[in-house]
Amino acid sequence: MAQLVQQYLDRICAEHKGVTDGALADYIPELASVDPDGFALSLSSADGFIYESGHSAREFTIQSISKPFTYALALDQIGAAAVDAKIGVEPSGEAFNEISVDSTTKIPKNPMINAGAITAVSLIPAAGPDERFAMIQDFYSAFVGRRLEVDDEVYASEKATGSRNRAIGYMLQSFGVLDDDPDEVLDVYYRQCSLRVTTTDLAKMGATLARGGVNPQTGRRVTDAAVVKRTLSVMVTCGMYDAAGDWVSAVGMPAKSGVGGGIVAVLPGQLGIGVYSPLLDPKGNSVRGVRVCRSLSEQLGLHFLTVARDSRATLRAIYEPSDGIRVYETHGDLLFSGAEQVVRIADRERNSFDVAILDVSRVDDIDSAARALLSGMSAALRADGKAGYLVDPDGMVIRSEPELEAIRYMTVDDAVAAAQAWQARGGVSPR
Missing domain, CATH: 3.40.710.10 (DD-peptidase/beta-lactamase superfamily)
Incomplete structure (x- = not known):
């Protein structure tokens, strides 16, 4: 990624x-x-x-x-x-x-x-x-x-x-x-x-x-x-x-x-x-x-006056609610450097999970560069035989991309349930 x-x-x-x-x-x-x-x-x-x-x-x-x-x-x-x-x-x-x-x-x-x-x-x-x-x-x-x-x-x-x-x-x-x-x-x-x-x-x-x-x-x-x-x-x-x-x-x-x-x-x-x-x-x-x-x-979005708050944009937590499912929880203002960190860490750890869930429910603000990077995570994971889901109740990442709505969930529990169902089907997404 x-x-x-x-x-x-x-x-x-x-x-x-x-x-x-x-x-x-x-x-x-x-x-x-x-x-x-x-x-x-x-x-x-x-x-x-x-x-x-x-x-x-x-x-x-x-x-x-x-x-x-x-x-x-x-x-x-x-x-x-x-x-x-x-x-x-x-x-x-x-x-x-x-x-x-x-x-x-x-x-x-x-x-x-x-x-x-x-x-x-x-x-x-x-x-x-x-x-x-x-x-x-x-x-x-x-x-x-x-x-x-x-x-x-x-x-x-x-x-x-x-x-x-x-x-x-x-x-x-x-x-x-x-x-x-x-x-x-x-x-x-x-x-x-x-x-x-x-x-x-x-x-x-x-x-x-x-x-x-x-x-x-x-x-x-x-x-x-x-x-x-x-x-x-x-x-x-x-x-x-x-x-x-x-x-x-x-x-x-x-x-x-x-x-x-x-x-x-x-x-x-x-x-x-x-x-x-x-x-x-x-x-x-x-x-x-x-x-x-x-x-x-x-x-x-690299102008130093634009990113003055970006030091608060970090990965809040990484955890596994179920075997082979990893959640990346973010918070604060998520701009390019924060999104780059998220996709690179997920890329580095991809051999350790089947499904990655990105939780942006605590994100206050996001710019277009970060949005594009995070939107691309799912496609990159699919190309590697894995799945990627997004917890995005406020539409921070997904706004008008109908093709991405299938991976968007309101809560982490909903995304975990979908990930477990994907695993149960042998890694095959429903049509």
């Missing part, structure tokens, strides 16, 4: 497969030579289950997606007060590579523009650039759950063409923001941006943020919840550069883009998303990546 979610993702990718708008980031020569047709989407649930669509194994460089993670490392290592003394948290309204600082404070406006990101690198406490980069590399790798490596060609290309970033570095030194040699700090910055990732890596990084700093696959705490809260807050307001307002209103997830074509998005408490498509809009965001994230948000 996990294929029900997979079908959603595959369909959303198919909707945008033909998009060819945008251009490669040709100001970094190595990025100008990548395959413009590369396209992938990965999603990690908060418990670490991964869905992938497209070229999800294809590696690309992390670029500016690195910025919130180095900012998080700085917060983790030296604390918010010390970081705030060097980097602001206000949206800049400027291009990501603008050579500027705040006119009043003379510090970078936020950590998601180049000036702030370069400053964040300088704040990582280390004896030298190699040790500093090793700390960054280890930190990112802990978010992913595997060791990330540098793309040497991209690193060399960025370093050779980084005049604008060198100007930013020396500007920061002139204002007393950088205490270390600007060229050494910039070398670490170029290496950090050149780390290779996949969309699945990004989804795992997003899921680790969604879990408050705990990698859901390894179980390792990478950083603490206070660091994650601050990092996600800045991602909401500044992560998509001067398109942040459009992003928040249309997509509604903390996110960060990179000129390598990647986007990481986070739904706190629930999931992480990684998207890749290297054709960029004038603001440096992936054209197709933004459209995919917008479709995901709209079709799966």
Whole structure:
């Protein structure tokens, strides 16, 4: 039944497969030579289950997606007060590579523009650039759950063409923001941006943020919840550069883009998303990546203001009222992430029952994505030689689908009786 979610993702990718708008980031020569047709989407649930669509194994460089993670490392290592003394948290309204600082404070406006990101690198406490980069590399790798490596060609290309970033570095030194040699700090910055990732890596990084700093696959705490809260807050307001307002209103997830074509998005408490498509809009965001994230948000109800109550939507109980019959009892507001959890748990346990009964009688609200997933459970079970029934007295899931009325019951007792009759007939449904 996990294929029900997979079908959603595959369909959303198919909707945008033909998009060819945008251009490669040709100001970094190595990025100008990548395959413009590369396209992938990965999603990690908060418990670490991964869905992938497209070229999800294809590696690309992390670029500016690195910025919130180095900012998080700085917060983790030296604390918010010390970081705030060097980097602001206000949206800049400027291009990501603008050579500027705040006119009043003379510090970078936020950590998601180049000036702030370069400053964040300088704040990582280390004896030298190699040790500093090793700390960054280890930190990112802990978010992913595997060791990330540098793309040497991209690193060399960025370093050779980084005049604008060198100007930013020396500007920061002139204002007393950088205490270390600007060229050494910039070398670490170029290496950090050149780390290779996949969309699945990004989804795992997003899921680790969604879990408050705990990698859901390894179980390792990478950083603490206070660091994650601050990092996600800045991602909401500044992560998509001067398109942040459009992003928040249309997509509604903390996110960060990179000129390598990647986007990481986070739904706190629930999931992480990684998207890749290297054709960029004038603001440096992936054209197709933004459209995919917008479709995901709209079709799966992922806007963080929509899902504020979804943390209450859980499986209330799982029990067996009779041999071979399993009841999955839900409650609260059942949206996409809650429905995904239900169908995946039922899928994982399907060899342990003949009949699954989904009880939604205590559900307060449900969205269209969750409704579609749950409606598809019965067909998926039938294809596996089993049966699925629904306790839905208020028509939360089944509204105008007459073909599904046969599996709908008013009470759990009625559904159990029907399940026992199905078993007695040898697993044959009445005609």
